[in-house]
Amino acid sequence: MDHEVVDLSVNLGGLALKNPVMVASGTFGYGKEFAEFFDLGRLGAVMVKGVSLVPWEGNPLPRIVETPAGMLNAIGLQNAGVDHYLKEDLPFLRQFDTRIIVNVIGKTVEEYARVVERIEAQEGADAYEINISCPNIKEGGISFGSDPALAAEVVKAVRSRTRRPVIAKLSPNVTDVTEVAIACQLAGADALSLVNTFLAMAIDVDRERPVLANVFGGLSGPAIRPIAVRMVWEVYRAVDLPLIGMGGITSARDALEFILAGASAVAVGTANFTNPYASLEVLSGIQEAVRRRGPYREMIGRAHRWQKERSIDD
Amino acid sequence: MPGQYQLEIIDHRQVAPGHFELTLPQQGELARAEPGQFVSVLVRAPESFDPLLRRPLSIYRTAEDRFSLLYRVVGRGTRRLSQFRAGEALDCVGPLGRGFTYRDLSPGAKVVLVGGGVGVPPLVFLSQKLLQIGIVPEVFAGYASSEHVVGLGAWREAGLEPVVSTDDGSLGYRGYVTQVFAERLAQGSVERVYACGPRPMLAEVAALAGRYGVDCQVAMEEWMACGIGVCLSCVTKVQEGGANRWARVCREGPVFDARKVVWQGGS
Ligand SMILES: Cc1cc2nc3c(=O)[nH]c(=O)nc-3n(C[C@H](O)[C@H](O)[C@H](O)COP(=O)(O)OP(=O)(O)OC[C@H]3O[C@@H](n4cnc5c(N)ncnc54)[C@H](O)[C@@H]3O)c2cc1C
Ligand SMILES: Cc1cc2nc3c(=O)[nH]c(=O)nc-3n(C[C@H](O)[C@H](O)[C@H](O)COP(=O)(O)O)c2cc1C
Numbered sequence: 001m002d003h004e005v006v007d008l009s010v011n012l013g014g015l016a017l018k019n020p021v022m023v024a025s026g027t028f029g030y031g032k033e034f035a036e037f038f039d040l041g042r043l044g045a046v047m048v049k050g051v052s053l054v055p056w057e058g059n060p061l062p063r064i065v066e067t068p069a070g071m072l073n074a075i076g077l078q079n080a081g082v083d084h085y086l087k088e089d090l091p092f093l094r095q096f097d098t099r100i101i102v103n104v105i106g107k108t109v110e111e112y113a114r115v116v117e118r119i120e121a122q123e124g125a126d127a128y129e130i131n132i133s134c135p136n137i138k139e140g141g142i143s144f145g146s147d148p149a150l151a152a153e154v155v156k157a158v159r160s161r162t163r164r165p166v167i168a169k170l171s172p173n174v175t176d177v178t179e180v181a182i183a184c185q186l187a188g189a190d191a192l193s194l195v196n197t198f199l200a201m202a203i204d205v206d207r208e209r210p211v212l213a214n215v216f217g218g219l220s221g222p223a224i225r226p227i228a229v230r231m232v233w234e235v236y237r238a239v240d241l242p243l244i245g246m247g248g249i250t251s252a253r254d255a256l257e258f259i260l261a262g263a264s265a266v267a268v269g270t271a272n273f274t275n276p277y278a279s280l281e282v283l284s285g286i287q288e289a290v291r292r293r294g295p296y297r298e299m300i301g302r303a304h305r306w307q308k309e310r311s312i313d314d
Numbered sequence: 315m316p317g318q319y320q321l322e323i324i325d326h327r328q329v330a331p332g333h334f335e336l337t338l339p340q341q342g343e344l345a346r347a348e349p350g351q352f353v354s355v356l357v358r359a360p361e362s363f364d365p366l367l368r369r370p371l372s373i374y375r376t377a378e379d380r381f382s383l384l385y386r387v388v389g390r391g392t393r394r395l396s397q398f399r400a401g402e403a404l405d406c407v408g409p410l411g412r413g414f415t416y417r418d419l420s421p422g423a424k425v426v427l428v429g430g431g432v433g434v435p436p437l438v439f440l441s442q443k444l445l446q447i448g449i450v451p452e453v454f455a456g457y458a459s460s461e462h463v464v465g466l467g468a469w470r471e472a473g474l475e476p477v478v479s480t481d482d483g484s485l486g487y488r489g490y491v492t493q494v495f496a497e498r499l500a501q502g503s504v505e506r507v508y509a510c511g512p513r514p515m516l517a518e519v520a521a522l523a524g525r526y527g528v529d530c531q532v533a534m535e536e537w538m539a540c541g542i543g544v545c546l547s548c549v550t551k552v553q554e555g556g557a558n559r560w561a562r563v564c565r566e567g568p569v570f571d572a573r574k575v576v577w578q579g580g581s
Contacts, residue, residue: 029544033565036315036542049544058560061581064539064547069363071539075546078560222363250363273540274356274368276318276407 006290008283010044010264010297012242013190015127015165017044017099017265020296021255021283024246024269025049025103025129025169026075030089031096037276042283045099047193047267048089050131053111053118055081060213065202070224070248071270072200072217077105077134082118090124099126101167104158107137113157120162127165130158130189132180133173133196145171145196148183159188167244170194170235172224177231178238185239193244193267194235195228221270222248229257236262236301250278252285259286260303316410316542317343320403324380326396333432333464334396335374336404337382344381344409347373349416349440350510350533350569353383353408354541357395365391368407370538370564372510374435375442375468384435384464410541411568414440414508414531421448423505428495428519429455430511434465436533437510441472452498453477456491456511460484492518499526506530509572513581520572530572536563536581551580 008019022045023034030048031040040046058078065072080088085102093100102125106112112130119125132145132154144150155168168184170177172195181192197218202211228247236243245263249255250271258266271278290296325337344353354368369391374384387393398404414436419425425444429437434455444451453476457463460480469476478486479494487494492515498504499522509519510533523530536548543565552561552574561567 027540027544033543037318058546058549061549062537062547063549064537064545066365066367069366071366073539073545073547078546078549221366270366270539273545274366276542 006287006296008287008290008296010242012127012167012244012264013165015045015099015101015191019044019283019286020259020265021279021286022047022101022244022265022267023272023279024267025131027269027272030085031093032089034272034276035096038280039096040093041097043098043279044265045101045126046093047101047103047129048085048093050077050079050103050105051082051085051115051119052077052079052105053082053115055079055084056105062212063214065211065217067200067202067219068223070219070221072202072212072219073197074212074214074217076214079105082115086118086122086124090122101125101127101129103129103131103169105131105134106154107134109153109157112154113161116158116161120164125164127167128158128162129167129169129193130154131169131196133169133171143171143173145180146174148179151180152183152187155184155187155189165190167191167193169196170231171196172227172231173199178234181235181239185241189241191242191244192235192239193246195224195231195247198224198227220248222250224248225254225257229261232258232263233261233304236304249282250275252282252289255282255286256289256299259299260301262301262304264300315343316408318405318407319344321406323398323400323402323404326398326400329384330464331461332387333384333462334387335382335384336395336398337380338404338406340376340379340381344406347376347381347409348413349373349443350413350436351409351411352568353406354410354538355383355395356405357391365394367539368541369395370410370541372436372533373409373439374465375438384432384438386432386462407541411564412566414533414569416440416444416449417447419444419447419449419506423449424503425449425451426495426498426504426507427451427453428491428507428509428511429453429465430491430515431457431462432464433509433511433515433533437508438465438468440508441469441474445472450474454479454491454495454498456480456515457485458482490518491515492522495519496522499523499528504528509533516572517577520575520577523572531569532572532575533568534563534570534575535568538564540564551576
């Protein structure tokens with residue numbers, strides 16, 4: 001009974017996963033370093049570090065600072081560009097029995113689309129995660145993800161270039177996350193992932209100046225989990241798409257919060273930095289939960305039933 | 315290959331005001347660590363998320379069955395670490411990074427080590443390895459003051475007599491370690507320099523070594539989050555094939571060829 005294989009497979013808008021545990025973009029590189037710790041084939045999917053059309057330099061240092069139960073990062077999406085990804089990183093990842101989700105970044109709608117075209121030409125992804133939190137240089141640097149119309153434009157541009165699943169990664173830095181979620185659904189997204197990091201800053205009190213060279217950074221880690229769970233809960237009610245929940249997951253119980261709130265799959269991010277085996281621990285804990293609580297797919301969104309039950313009781 | 319290990323602390327003691335030596339059992343891949351490599355330790359209490367990130371610390375010295383770390387308390391993480399007691403378990407990931415290259419040297423090679431403050435630990439470990447292959451390094455160690463002196467005992471036990479300098483003159487020469495080092499370089503016959511310490515000190519050592527055309531390896535530090543090469547927090551600019559690029563201190567370093575490091579505006 002203990003070693004009974006439990007079915008954790010899920011389908012995310014056309015992307016079939018053997019299990020719902022992924023690693024979040026930017027916290028796992030392109031897999032090479034973590035492959036020294038474990039077989040990447042145990043993961044449902046790897047969401048690779050953001051890939052742009054041409055290499056991005058990233059921000060000056062300091063790029064990170066630790067905060068209570070979290071950290072701020074302003075890496076600036078440093079990456080070596082799509083050609084380097086296809087030549088150097090993809091062949092390594094392809095050795096493993098896991099899904100490759102490419103996190104796509106751009107400064108214009110056109111750039112996102114061209115990254116996807118390049119990758120399509122070489123079948124370099126099983127799905128795309130569109131990181132709409134990037135600043136839009138044509139609109140004075142405001143993030144695509146903070147405006148439903150801009151977000152929809154990016155998703156549409158990518159949608160028209162691929163038949164593979166398109167996942168829109170939502171920014172939490174908005175007043176109402178469901179507006180952008182709905183816009184992405186209408187634009188043709190197959191799934192949504194949430195959340196990206198929260199815009200934040202820290203000040204060095206001794207030197208009386210911002211800690212990060214970029215002034216602002218993105219907050220991640222356990223500190224953001226309750227807000228991320230709330231957003232998954234809201235989006236689950238607002239759209240009809242599978243959700244990938246993330247934000248401060250360190251354990252299976254954390255992951256179950258997201259799943260019960262409506263996430264069909266989860267991604268482990270910052271926790272990879274402090275525990276290289278965090279994603280595998282989340283996976284085995286979910287397996288355990290399924291053995292005790294019944295089928296995985298029935299757990300998705302089950303916390304919403306509580307409200308229905310309550311209204312029937314009333 | 316790095317691994318994650320739960321190590322039971324053998325000994326933990328204050329070796330100078332605010333400086334501690336932490337002794338841990340050798341386990342797995344850690345036994346193969348090279349000088350300049352580091353481990354990242356989890357300093358928070360179980361079930362706590364604060365402080366969140368691991369702290370990188372260099373390997374200070376090793377014996378058959380144990381190795382130790384030497385650190386200075388500078389903030390919350392190291393303060394919390396200093397409260398761990400012998401017998402408690404410490405979560406360590408390592409060995410990490412690329413250490414010093416030294417196996418290419420011949421016995422009797424003329425090697426100089428330059429350490430500044432808590433940059434001393436990896437150089438003590440390097441001295442151990444050099445002595446094993448028949449190289450007796452000349453050691454220059456600089457500290458802020460006599461209160462900050464660490465590693466001297468370990469070097470003397472190994473039969474070495476470091477040249478000491480302190481910024482305030484409370485021990486040895488008064489002034490920066492780079493001044494006495496510069497005098498030594500001028501005398502010639504140095505084949506290689508190894509250095510670890512604050513970035514401005516390393517930049518000066520690199521400039522001096524460059525002026526005399528001497529091979530120089532530096533062990534660098536930058537703020538790290540993952541410590542294994544994925545997060546791109548601890549990058550530093552290096553020059554390669556005529557172009558500059560970011561190198562990850564935690565993975566491509568912490569030891570770099572001093573000529574490759576872009577010292578001006580490289581961080
Ligand atoms: C490869 C490497 C090897 C090191 N080896 C040693 C060693 O052998 N002995 C030793 O005493 N120290 C060593 N250090 C420095 C040590 O890691 C820091 O002093 C320690 O992380 C500070 O933690 P804290 O919480 O006490 O300080 P904090 O309160 O967090 O910060 C105090 C200061 O420590 C530095 N610091 C903060 N966070 C980091 C971080 N994530 N990574 C690096 N530095 C940071 C900054 O300069 C900061 O101003 C090493 C650092 C690196 C990168
Ligand atoms: C250092 C770092 C780099 C990141 N890089 C990216 C990225 O390239 N693309 C992206 O969509 N998200 C990126 N993220 C956001 C994470 O994928 C994730 O959405 C966020 O950190 C919340 O999850 P967590 O709290 O588990 O880390 C990055 C996060 C961190 C901490």
